[in-house]
Amino acid sequence: xxxxxxxxxxxxxxxxxxxxxxxxxxxxxxxxxxxxxxxxxxxxxxxxxxxxxxxxxxxxxxxxxxxxxxxxxxxxxxxxxxxxxxxxxxxxxxxxxxxxxxxxxxxxxxxxxxxxxxxxxxxxxxxxxxxxxxxxxxxxxxxxxxxxxxxxxxxxxxxxxxxxxxxxxxxxxxxxxxxxxxxxxxxxxxxxxxxxxxxxxxxxxxxxxxxxxxxxxxxxxxxxxxxxxxxxxxxxxxxxxxxxxxxxxxxxxxxxxxxxxxxxxxxxxxxxxxxxxxxxxxxxxxxxxxxxxxxxxxxxxxxxxxxxxxxxxxxxxxxxxxxxxxxxxxxxxxxxxxxxxxxxxxxxxxxxxxxxxxxxxxxxxxxxxxxxxxxxxxxxxxxxxxxxxxxxxxxxxxxxxxxxxxxxxxxxxxxxxxxxxxxxxxxxxxxxxxxxxxxxxxxxxxxxxxxxxxxxxxxxxxxxxxxxxxxxxxxxxxxxxxxxxxxxxxxxxxxxxxxxxxxxxxxxxxxxxxxxxxxxxxxxxxxxxxxxxx
Numbered sequence: 001x002x003x004x005x006x007x008x009x010x011x012x013x014x015x016x017x018x019x020x021x022x023x024x025x026x027x028x029x030x031x032x033x034x035x036x037x038x039x040x041x042x043x044x045x046x047x048x049x050x051x052x053x054x055x056x057x058x059x060x061x062x063x064x065x066x067x068x069x070x071x072x073x074x075x076x077x078x079x080x081x082x083x084x085x086x087x088x089x090x091x092x093x094x095x096x097x098x099x100x101x102x103x104x105x106x107x108x109x110x111x112x113x114x115x116x117x118x119x120x121x122x123x124x125x126x127x128x129x130x131x132x133x134x135x136x137x138x139x140x141x142x143x144x145x146x147x148x149x150x151x152x153x154x155x156x157x158x159x160x161x162x163x164x165x166x167x168x169x170x171x172x173x174x175x176x177x178x179x180x181x182x183x184x185x186x187x188x189x190x191x192x193x194x195x196x197x198x199x200x201x202x203x204x205x206x207x208x209x210x211x212x213x214x215x216x217x218x219x220x221x222x223x224x225x226x227x228x229x230x231x232x233x234x235x236x237x238x239x240x241x242x243x244x245x246x247x248x249x250x251x252x253x254x255x256x257x258x259x260x261x262x263x264x265x266x267x268x269x270x271x272x273x274x275x276x277x278x279x280x281x282x283x284x285x286x287x288x289x290x291x292x293x294x295x296x297x298x299x300x301x302x303x304x305x306x307x308x309x310x311x312x313x314x315x316x317x318x319x320x321x322x323x324x325x326x327x328x329x330x331x332x333x334x335x336x337x338x339x340x341x342x343x344x345x346x347x348x349x350x351x352x353x354x355x356x357x358x359x360x361x362x363x364x365x366x367x368x369x370x371x372x373x374x375x376x377x378x379x380x381x382x383x384x385x386x387x388x389x390x391x392x393x394x395x396x397x398x399x400x401x402x403x404x405x406x407x408x409x410x411x412x413x414x415x416x417x418x419x420x421x422x423x424x425x426x427x428x429x430x431x432x433x434x435x436x437x438x439x440x441x442x443x444x445x446x447x448x449x450x451x452x453x454x455x456x457x458x459x460x461x462x463x464x465x466x467x468x469x470x471x472x473x474x475x476x477x478x479x480x481x482x483x484x485x486x487x488x489x490x491x492x493x494x495x496x497x498x499x500x501x502x503x504x505x506x507x508x509x510x511x512x513x514x515x516x517x518x519x520x521x522x523x524x525x526x527x528x529x530x531x532x533x534x
Contacts, residue, residue, distance in 0.1 A: 005052040010042070013069040013112070021047045022067035022074045032106075035079065036063055044076045046091070057089050058096060068112035070130070075099065075117060077110055086110060086119065086128060100128060100135060151197055156181070158508070164204045165494050166230075169501025169512050172525055173204035173213060180204045180215050182232070185512050185523035193232040205251040205260070206230065208497035214260055216248050223248055225260070225272060239272055239279050250295070254303035255497075259324075261297045261306055269295045269308060271324070284322045285329065287311055298343045298444075301416040307332075307342040307351065319353055321420065330422045332382075340377075341439070345478075346499065347447040348418040350391060351382045351425075352432075354439045374457045376436040379450070381478070382429035384420045391448075391478050392430050433481050440471060445499035445515060448478035451486070453493055467491040467505060475517055484517035 004021070012023030028040045044064040046055045057064065062080035074089040085102035089095075100107070102121075110119035117128040118138070125138040156176035164173040171188070174181045178200045182191040193213060194201045201217045213230050216223050220238070223246055228236035241248070247265040254260070261271040267290055270281040287294065290311035297308040304324050309317040318335040319342045322328070332351070333339040342353040354377040381391045434452070441453035453471045472488040487493075492505040495515060502515040503525075510525040 005049060006047055011066065013067045013074075015069045016071065019049060020069070021049060022069045022076075023047060024065055024067065028063070028065075031063075031065070037061055044074065044089075046074065058094075066110045068110065068117060070112050070117075075110070075112060077107055077119075079106070084108070086117065099133070160510075162203055163492060163494070163503060163505070163510065164206050165496045165501065165503035165512065166206050167208050167210045167497035169496045169498070169503070171206075172503055172510065172512060173206060174510075175202055175204055175215075178202075180213065182213075182230070183525050185525060191232050193228060201226075203249055203251045203262075205253055206497075207253050207257040208255055209257040212257065214251050214253065216251070222246065225251075225262075227274065239274070241270075241281050250297070252297055252299065253497075254299045255301055256303040259299075259303060261299070263295050263297075267294075269297060269306075271306060273324075282327075284308070285310060285320065289313060289315060296341055300344045300418040301346055301348045302418045305344070305418055305420065307344065309340050309342065316359070319351075321422075330420075332422070333426050338377075341442040343442050343444040343450075344418065345381075345444055345447060346416075346449075348416040349384060349388050350478075351384060351429075352379065352442055352444065352450055353382075353429075354379055354442065375438055376457070377439045378436050379432045379434045379439065379442070379452065379476075380429045381432055382425055384418065384425070386421055386424065386428065390428075390430055392432070392481075432476065432478075434476055434483055441493070443493075443495040445475070445495060449499065450476045450478070451493075451495055451502075451515065452476060452483075467507070473502075473504070475515070486515065486517055487513070 009023040009025055010027045012021050014021055023045055024042050025045055026040065026042055028042045041061065041063050042065055043059050044057045044067045046057065047053070057074070057076070060080045062078050064076050064078045066077045068075040072091050074091060076087055076089065077084050078087045081098060083102045083104065084106035086099040086107060088097050088099050105122040107119050107121045110117050116130055119126055119128065125140060126135045127138055128135045154177065159177045160174050162175040166172065170185055172183050174183060179196060180193045180201050182193055196217070196219065199217060199219045201215050204213055204215045206213055211230055212227050214225065214227050217226050222244060224241050225239040226236045227239065228234065243264065248262050251260055251262050258275045259271055259273050261269065261284070263269050267287045269284040269286070271284055272279050272281050284306055285295065285308060287310050294311060295308040297306050299306060306322045306324070307319065308322070309319055312318050312335040314335060316335045316338040317340045319332040319339050321330050321332055338356045338359040340354050342351060344351055356375055356377040359375045383390060438455045438457050439452050440455050443451040445451055452474045454474065455469050455471050459469055468491045470489045470491055471493065473486045473490065473493050474483050475486050476483040487504060490504040490506050494503045496502065500515055501512060503510065503512050512523045512525060
């Protein structure tokens, strides 16, 4: 090889006699930057190798590339008229003409050969014929074995995307490789509830009464809601959601197992009443300032109210409560602080939530006013009615009254009915005696019991593993006014509908255990591999 008498070159093409070279002297690091006019815009130069003299093709401050010297003509790509297309430079007259009229996508590359120029445009190969001046598409067919597309059995233990716990913790649901799998803790067998190669079944949720499993599926083309028996028997019930190109997430059952709330990628919150004669999604709320999965909805114990959060114009979260009875919405907090993770207590008397007054500096996501800093949150409880005694009211200290008369043994407790007085609700909130921390989730257990998920105050770059940032789960007892650790180092946590069991993930393994402080007995769910049709 012999060094050319040119200081630098990126790509080039020799003339037929080898005395000249058409070349691009500079490299453009981002060639797909539309209508680029900066200092890296590329040009085509013509060099006479005998004396290193150069002539630049007039470029009109455009981006030129892929020079091809054919006879007395230099072909090249240019965006001088809009979309990148093929041009020709006559070395005798010095005139430039457009060879291909292009009003569509850019031509991304070109190469000259005998009889024509092959070029690529929007994933399709074309050939420009010198003689006729016309282009034709080149059909390309590649025949391969493609074993990954054939029906087969695969181990899906490492392909889990979502999970849900059964009401009493005897089983768990897993979304893996587009199927919904039911996995036992001790007794029973694995059950593939959907058996749907080529279909995406997602976001499983188990009804609190234990009878039904809900999930989203694109079986019919668009994503719809499906309800089927928890043992997989019978035909699933399809609830048409009616949106084109929609994506849904976050299925949450109501306590009466008759309704479901969920969100979509267009920042809408919906609920469906399965007991209605013709179930259709009803819009609860929408948002203009948030990202996916920000509503964090929760049901009241009587299934008549939905509490959720919305991002306000100041990019702080506020809490709202929606009434299913009349479709009205009430704002509970005023967005002067960042309030999240609202949940109702099981007794229907309190609303729990977290609030932060030091998160505002981090709320400017892509602007210069934003600043990364540790965020702390306090946990609050608000009485839903003014007549309800504050959960932190001083204790009287008297003996509890006991009587052998009028025993209620064997009788079911009265059903909870939630009543809310929205006037002054925010002012009735009190901070619980829980240390401030970076709380990222709340879950209500039995009456007066709250579960808290806590991330590290400062998240190091090395903290997020392959399954996310590990959290610690603690249990707060309102009667004892005491918080105790439950489990740490987990990346997924769910509380069962009975409030007594929990599902969590630690590393690659999933567990179900009693939801109590330092629970020692764990049922490891995935003790061995299981397979599904792929």
